[in-house]
Amino acid sequence: MNELRGWLLDIYPEAQVGAALWLIGEDGQRYHLRQPFPVTFYAAGRASTLRRLWRYLQSHPAQPVLKREERQDIFVKSMRTVLAIDVNDPVAQNALFQEIARAFPDLDYFDADVALPLRYAARHRLFPLAYCRVGVDANGQAQTVEPLDTPWDLSPAPPPLRILYMELDADPARNKPTRLSLRSGSFHGPATAEYHLDLDLERPLLINLKAILQRCDPDLLLTTWGDTWLLPHLLERSAALGLPLPLNRDPARQPAHHPEISYFSYGQMVHRGRQVHLFGRCHIDRGNAMMWEDYDLEGALETARVTGLPLQTAARVSPGSGISAMQMVTALREGILVPWHKQQAEQPKTALDLLATDQGGLVYQPLVGLHHDVGGIDFVSMYPGIMVRFNISPETVQGQRPCIQDLEPFASENDLPGLIPLTLAPLLEKRLALKNQLIDLPKWDPRRKIYQARASAHKWLLVTCFGYLGYKNARFGRIEAHEAVTAYGREALLRAKEAAEGLGFTVLHLYVDGLWVKKPDAKEPADFQPLLEEVCRRTGLPISLDGIYDWIAFLPSRVDARVPVANRYFGVFRDGTLKVRGIEARRRDAPPFIAKTQMEMVELLAQGHTPDERQAGVRKALGLLRRRLNRLRSGKTPLEELVVSQRLSREIEAYKSLSPVARSLQQLQAVGKEVRPGQRVRFVYTRGRPGVYAWDLPTPPDARTLDLERYAVLLLRAACTVLEPFGLNPQLIAGLAQNVQTQQLCFKLVPRNERQRREPAVRTAMTTRSRGVSERGTIPD
DNA sequence: TACAGTCGGGG
DNA sequence: GTGTACGACTGTA
Numbered sequence: 001m002n003e004l005r006g007w008l009l010d011i012y013p014e015a016q017v018g019a020a021l022w023l024i025g026e027d028g029q030r031y032h033l034r035q036p037f038p039v040t041f042y043a044a045g046r047a048s049t050l051r052r053l054w055r056y057l058q059s060h061p062a063q064p065v066l067k068r069e070e071r072q073d074i075f076v077k078s079m080r081t082v083l084a085i086d087v088n089d090p091v092a093q094n095a096l097f098q099e100i101a102r103a104f105p106d107l108d109y110f111d112a113d114v115a116l117p118l119r120y121a122a123r124h125r126l127f128p129l130a131y132c133r134v135g136v137d138a139n140g141q142a143q144t145v146e147p148l149d150t151p152w153d154l155s156p157a158p159p160p161l162r163i164l165y166m167e168l169d170a171d172p173a174r175n176k177p178t179r180l181s182l183r184s185g186s187f188h189g190p191a192t193a194e195y196h197l198d199l200d201l202e203r204p205l206l207i208n209l210k211a212i213l214q215r216c217d218p219d220l221l222l223t224t225w226g227d228t229w230l231l232p233h234l235l236e237r238s239a240a241l242g243l244p245l246p247l248n249r250d251p252a253r254q255p256a257h258h259p260e261i262s263y264f265s266y267g268q269m270v271h272r273g274r275q276v277h278l279f280g281r282c283h284i285d286r287g288n289a290m291m292w293e294d295y296d297l298e299g300a301l302e303t304a305r306v307t308g309l310p311l312q313t314a315a316r317v318s319p320g321s322g323i324s325a326m327q328m329v330t331a332l333r334e335g336i337l338v339p340w341h342k343q344q345a346e347q348p349k350t351a352l353d354l355l356a357t358d359q360g361g362l363v364y365q366p367l368v369g370l371h372h373d374v375g376g377i378d379f380v381s382m383y384p385g386i387m388v389r390f391n392i393s394p395e396t397v398q399g400q401r402p403c404i405q406d407l408e409p410f411a412s413e414n415d416l417p418g419l420i421p422l423t424l425a426p427l428l429e430k431r432l433a434l435k436n437q438l439i440d441l442p443k444w445d446p447r448r449k450i451y452q453a454r455a456s457a458h459k460w461l462l463v464t465c466f467g468y469l470g471y472k473n474a475r476f477g478r479i480e481a482h483e484a485v486t487a488y489g490r491e492a493l494l495r496a497k498e499a500a501e502g503l504g505f506t507v508l509h510l511y512v513d514g515l516w517v518k519k520p521d522a523k524e525p526a527d528f529q530p531l532l533e534e535v536c537r538r539t540g541l542p543i544s545l546d547g548i549y550d551w552i553a554f555l556p557s558r559v560d561a562r563v564p565v566a567n568r569y570f571g572v573f574r575d576g577t578l579k580v581r582g583i584e585a586r587r588r589d590a591p592p593f594i595a596k597t598q599m600e601m602v603e604l605l606a607q608g609h610t611p612d613e614r615q616a617g618v619r620k621a622l623g624l625l626r627r628r629l630n631r632l633r634s635g636k637t638p639l640e641e642l643v644v645s646q647r648l649s650r651e652i653e654a655y656k657s658l659s660p661v662a663r664s665l666q667q668l669q670a671v672g673k674e675v676r677p678g679q680r681v682r683f684v685y686t687r688g689r690p691g692v693y694a695w696d697l698p699t700p701p702d703a704r705t706l707d708l709e710r711y712a713v714l715l716l717r718a719a720c721t722v723l724e725p726f727g728l729n730p731q732l733i734a735g736l737a738q739n740v741q742t743q744q745l746c747f748k749l750v751p752r753n754e755r756q757r758r759e760p761a762v763r764t765a766m767t768t769r770s771r772g773v774s775e776r777g778t779i780p781d
Numbered sequence: 782t783a784c785a786g787t788c789g790g791g792g
Numbered sequence: 793g794t795g796t797a798c799g800a801c802t803g804t805a
Contacts, residue, residue, distance in 0.1 A: 258793095261793085261794070262794075263794025324793095341793080452792085455792085459791070459792070463790095473795095557800070558800075558801065558802095559800070565799085565800070566799090567789075567790080567799095567800090581789085581790080582788095586789075586790095587788060587789080588787095588788075589787065646786090646787065646788090647787075649786070649787075650786095655785090657784080657785055657803085657804050658805095659785075659787090659802095660803075660804095
């Protein structure tokens with residue numbers, strides 16, 4: 001037997017064999033190995049139906065091996081009697097399962113629809129990009145596989161990935177691309193070769209591309225628009241011209257096409273373009289990878305390593321699917337039955353959706369206005385931390401009523417942590433370790449970016465785990481578990497507030513997992529340290545000083561200036577870092593010109609520490625506003641800076657009122673351009689009817705038709721948002737508008753109540769919805 | 782004024 | 793691997 005060492009690149013089912021493995025050998029070779037992989041799944045239900053299924057399977061050509069077993073169903077207290085069905089390979093298992101699920105729809109099925117890579121991760125503790133040792137026999141079959149690292153290693157040996165970058169010279173959604181640029185290189189390494197191919201010269205294109213693929217033999221195609229245009233286009237031309245294009249490494253496979261999809265998910269449409277997955281080689285379309293902006297290839301690799309999902313999948317799915325995968329792997333390892341996922345999953349809520357709103361996060365109404373020397377204090381990964389510390393899991397919350405007021409954990413039957421804490425604990429630990437390493441690394445260290453990307457990937461996984469708990473279609477979701485988490489969260493935040501007040505701090509604001517406090521003479525981190533320790537002592541949860549704000553402004557509602565708004569604020573930390581929430585600069589539909597100017601104004605306001613310096617900052621911000629207004633009016637603002645981008649929430653017919661985005665969509669459809677719900681539509685405001693011009697029309701907009709006054713209004717409003725807390729009268733700001741109409745539009749936006757004397761802010765602690773969880777948080781049956 | 786439509790959140 | 797939170801704010805009718 002031959003021993004190989006290397007990195008596991010790809011893994012997928014192969015009929016009549018089991019698993020196909022692709023290994024990046026330490027010797028630089030790429031190995032296609034096969035491994036037998038029998039699979040077991042389970043059926044449970046009425047004894048008579050199970051007997052019928054038994055008889056049905058006994059004479060089945062797939063010849064499954066049948067056993068009667070007792071296994072743990074997480075949603076049932078006692079063990080369940082199940083029929084275990086052993087099948088030779090995963091392809092046969094899938095076919096058999098589909099067949100009997102149709103024939104016996106009344107049974108419950110378990111471990112039936114788990115993807116091979118996850119079964120593999122559970123059985124062999126191997127995961128994508130794992131460094132491993134494989135014993136191979138003379139037939140190329142992997143006889144033994146052994147991991148040599150774990151997903152929890154902080155500095156795993158970087159896989160020597162060969163990458164082929166494929167770029168187009170134009171966005172195919174706007175203009176037909178003419179040139180394909182190729183660059184080969186390694187992970188973290190410089191480019192080793194560059195090629196440019198003409199997309200219109202199809203024969204040479206395909207012939208050259210084939211040669212390049214064979215010469216470079218990349219492990220990963222990293223493309224722009226590869227999913228949505230390039231790969232489908234190349235494959236289609238290759239078929240039409242009869243020129244084979246070996247995008248796959250596995251010659252027996254065709255690339256897998258996944259269709260585009262628009263779906264509704266917690267209040268908004270989401271669109272994911274079509275996808276092309278390869279075999280033996282990975283393809284990632286940067287534009288179609290959901291979290292790419294956040295964490296790049298480094299984060300995708302990290303997600304694949306800890307979740308067990310194949311790299312191509314890990315890069316494209318939302319982190320919710322990642323956490324779901326991890327839960328399944330944990331369950332398989334622990335012998336807990338994995339329920340069949342009958343309904344397709346809705347996109348899980350991110351915790352933040354829930355944080356801000358209905359799921360029982362504690363929200364205060366802040367003290368509106370400008371405050372100096374404020375400590376911002378946050379619980380560290382609050383919800384995941386709560387799940388781990390208080391052992392919250394679908395099976396542990398069942399039938400238990402621990403006293404949340406006393407912050408007692410849920411008990412486990414076997415004294416082991418529940419499924420969710422078991423899954424989350426190592427993630428939390430690794431994220432913490434990554435962040436600790438970050439603290440020690442100097443700013444210039446290139447490893448910073450890597451650790452940050454990894455920490456960000458972990459953050460998302462942790463955050464979505466909470467959303468998944470409360471999500472009715474999640475395999476391991478249970479609403480009581482979800483409610484328990486928020487109840488503990490409220491209790492912890494209340495205790496933090498009490499601790500702060502006990503130590504003489506004024507609590508300016510509370511928001512789910514954070515609080516803003518101040519005290520005369522508390523100006524240094526050390527002055528807040530006793531509070532951190534006290535909160536930690538009272539709650540058992542780690543808490544940290546986010547920073548000390550030189551100043552922070554909590555904004556009132558625009559609709560009614562007497563009402564504080566929980567999540568509209570901006571401020572600057574001691575080190576000059578800005579924190580901005582909820583205002584125009586943060587909104588993805590704000591034209592860049594508006595967002596940038598507002599942000600620059602905040603930067604000017606943030607300069608200086610003395611009152612005089614701050615006054616100067618306000619004057620500078622006003623000066624900037626005047627200059628930007630003049631530039632706008634003189635037509636010198638670049639067109640692309642004025643583009644509004646909004647996400648379509650529905651098909652055009654479903655719009656009841658012709659909003660700007662709907663009118664832009666009409667224009668696009670008139671020239672045959674389709675935009676699906678969930679995709680973004682870009683447009684600029686123009687004078688007269690129809691008031692907008694779609695940015696992606698074949699002809700660019702005429703700069704002379706732009707409705708510059710409308711932009712002036714938007715700019716002045718954004719300016720009011722940040723200048724008002726500094727005592728500037730909004731009417732004075734609106735006065736910068738040169739024409740009466742603009743002034744009126746701005747003025748209309750300045751709330752009438754502004755002119756009244758502001759009543760003291762009403763401050764109420766409220767759980768926005770408790771859904772059966774009583775105010776101080778015990779859980780009803 | 783009423784209703785319709787978009788966005789947020791973290792780091 | 794589609795199924796509707798909720799509040800703030802802005803635009804249209």
